[in-house]
Amino acid sequence: MANNISLTRYLVEQQRVDGSIPSQLRLLLEVVARACKSISHAVNKGALGGVLGAAQTENVQGEIQKKLDIIANEVLIEANEWGGHLAAMASEEMEDIYVVPNRYPQGEYLLLFDPLDGSSNIDVNVSIGTIFSVLRKPDGAAVSEADFLQSGSQQVAAGYCVYGPQTTLVLTVGRGVAMFTLDREQGSFVLTQEHVTVPEDTQEFAINMSNMRHWDAPTRRYIDECLLGAEGVRGKNFNMRWIASMVADVHRILTRGGVFMYPWDKREPHKPGKLRLMYEANPMSWLIEQAGGASTNGHQRIMDIAPAQLHQRVSVVLGSKNEVERLTRYYAEDAAQP
Ligand code: P6P
Numbered sequence: 001m002a003n004n005i006s007l008t009r010y011l012v013e014q015q016r017v018d019g020s021i022p023s024q025l026r027l028l029l030e031v032v033a034r035a036c037k038s039i040s041h042a043v044n045k046g047a048l049g050g051v052l053g054a055a056q057t058e059n060v061q062g063e064i065q066k067k068l069d070i071i072a073n074e075v076l077i078e079a080n081e082w083g084g085h086l087a088a089m090a091s092e093e094m095e096d097i098y099v100v101p102n103r104y105p106q107g108e109y110l111l112l113f114d115p116l117d118g119s120s121n122i123d124v125n126v127s128i129g130t131i132f133s134v135l136r137k138p139d140g141a142a143v144s145e146a147d148f149l150q151s152g153s154q155q156v157a158a159g160y161c162v163y164g165p166q167t168t169l170v171l172t173v174g175r176g177v178a179m180f181t182l183d184r185e186q187g188s189f190v191l192t193q194e195h196v197t198v199p200e201d202t203q204e205f206a207i208n209m210s211n212m213r214h215w216d217a218p219t220r221r222y223i224d225e226c227l228l229g230a231e232g233v234r235g236k237n238f239n240m241r242w243i244a245s246m247v248a249d250v251h252r253i254l255t256r257g258g259v260f261m262y263p264w265d266k267r268e269p270h271k272p273g274k275l276r277l278m279y280e281a282n283p284m285s286w287l288i289e290q291a292g293g294a295s296t297n298g299h300q301r302i303m304d305i306a307p308a309q310l311h312q313r314v315s316v317v318l319g320s321k322n323e324v325e326r327l328t329r330y331y332a333e334d335a336a337q338p
Contacts, residue, residue, distance in 0.1 A: 005191040007033055007169065007180050020173050028085040028109055028134060029157060033169055033189055035079035036130050036161035037182060039072045039116065043128065043163045052123050060095045060311050061276075066122050069093055072115035072130060086111055087143040090310055092279055097145050097310070109156070110135040110148055112279040117160075118245025127164035129247025133283040134158065145310055152282030152303030159283065162247045168192070170254065172290040177254065198293035199257035202320040204239045206249045207261040214265035218298065218330035246275065250284050250318070254291055259319035259327070263298065273297070273315035277307055281314045294324035298331040 005013075008030060015021040021029070042051055055065045073093040080086055081098075084105035089098045092114040100106050111134055118128040134157035135150050137143055159171035167182035169189050177196035180189035205226055212220070229237035241258070243249050249260050262275050275281050285295035285302040295302045295318035302314060317327050 007189040007191070010178065010180070010191050010194075014173070014175065018175060020175055024085045024107055025109065025134070025157060025173070027083055028080070028107075028111065029159075029171065029173075031079050031083055031085070032076070032111070032132055032159075033161075033180075035076045036167070036169060037187070037189075038075050038079070039068075039130055040161070040163050040167040040182060042071055042075075043068060043116075043122070046125070059093045061092070065093065066116070066119040068122050069116050069119050076111075076113055076115050076130070080111060083107070085109055087137040088147070089113070090145075090148050090278065091115055092117075092276060092311070095311075097143075097148060099143055106143070108137055110137050110143070112148065112283075114276070114279045117247050117280065118243075121243070121245050126243060126245060127162055127248040127251075128245050129160050129162040129251075131160045131247060131280055131283050132158065133279055133286075148278065148310055149307045151306055152277075152285055155282060155286050155303075158286040160247050160250070160287070162251045164248060164251075168251070170196075170251065170287060172287050174286075174290065177287055177291045179254075196254055196291045198254060198288060198291045198320055200292070200321045202257040202259060202323055203236055204241060204256075204258040205261065205323075206241050206243075206253070206258060206319075207263075208242055208244065209240070211265050211267070214267050215263060216265070216334075218327060218334045219261065219263045219265075221330050221334075222327050246280060246284065250287070253293070253319045254287065257320045259317065259323040261327075262316045264315040271313050273313045275314060275316050277302070277305060277312050277314040278310060281316050281318075284316075285318060288318045292321065293319050294321045294328075295319075296324060296328050298328060299335075 011026045051067050057065045082104045085107040087106045090112045113132040157173045161169045169180040179193040181192040183190045226238040288295050297315040
């Protein structure tokens with residue numbers, strides 16, 4: 001791999017290879033990357049920028065918004081609305097879709113994002129990130145929320161930017177996964193890894209153990225076996241990690257393998273899970289699958305789920321393929337019991 005390949009050069013050369021990145025999509029991805037640089041700058045200033053702590057508002061999920069949640073959302077809206085590449089945007093932080101104003105040209109893409117995922121970690125200086133997903137606007141009439149309700153398999157691009165010890169942009173357009181690290185001296189994202197792969201096996205799981213008493217039987221069975229380690233049926237010991245920031249947990253899994261689980265539990269039985277399908281689970285699932293991993297809700301491939309609502313939630317099991325398949329098998333065995 002040549003040294004010092006910028007995101008722009010990577011996108012231009014990928015387009016030359018297989019036409020997978022038309023110019024409007026390249027513009028979209030470069031604008032999102034620039035917005036992530038601005039968000040990274042605001043995050044890195046922390047208390048010095050007066051951006052820590054909670055705003056006096058709630059998001060569509062009824063969660064108290066952090067000041068940086070709102071800042072990140074505004075940065076992404078303002079960066080993307082004028083370029084002519086988008087028809088509309090959807091965000092975890094906004095109830096309704098944001099249609100590109102009439103003063104700007106509309107484009108063929110739809111952008112969905114969680115502008116700052118893991119924001120409960122902002123004030124304690126733990127890695128957080130921006131997650132984004134790109135769909136094509138269906139042909140025809142004026143853009144509406146219904147245009148966004150496409151399954152994850154319809155995505156044309158997906159990625160995240162993790163704001164940690166490094167600021168790293170991770171991206172797929174369906175030709176594998178590439179990672180770009182922000183060179184703050186140049187002010188640009190530089191290709192630092194391509195053809196990212198997730199090992200099919202792992203000895204590391206990520207789940208919030210404090211919810212154990214609320215889990216369903218297959219999740220409990222799987223974790224109990226991991227905890228029995230070499231003395232149990234798995235015949236090997238397991239390690240546990242839980243950063244409570246999906247971007248950071250997924251980045252670890254893309255980097256060294258593992259399985260991430262946020263399953264349905266009895267605390268709010270009417271909700272299928274905590275995480276959101278359209279702008280958390282779908283983009284992360286595509287990245288994981290493009291890296292050779294798997295992602296299901298315990299019963300079906302997450303990217304096959306036909307969305308009914310923009311902010312709908314979903315149960316998530318993703319990461320090393322053999323572990324996801326094992327857990328999915330446990331769900332099937334549980335369902336088959338009389
Ligand atoms: P809990 C962050 O709020 C988030 O949406 C994900 O990034 C993270 O994996 C999960 O929630 C953490 O949830 O219940 O462990 O705080």
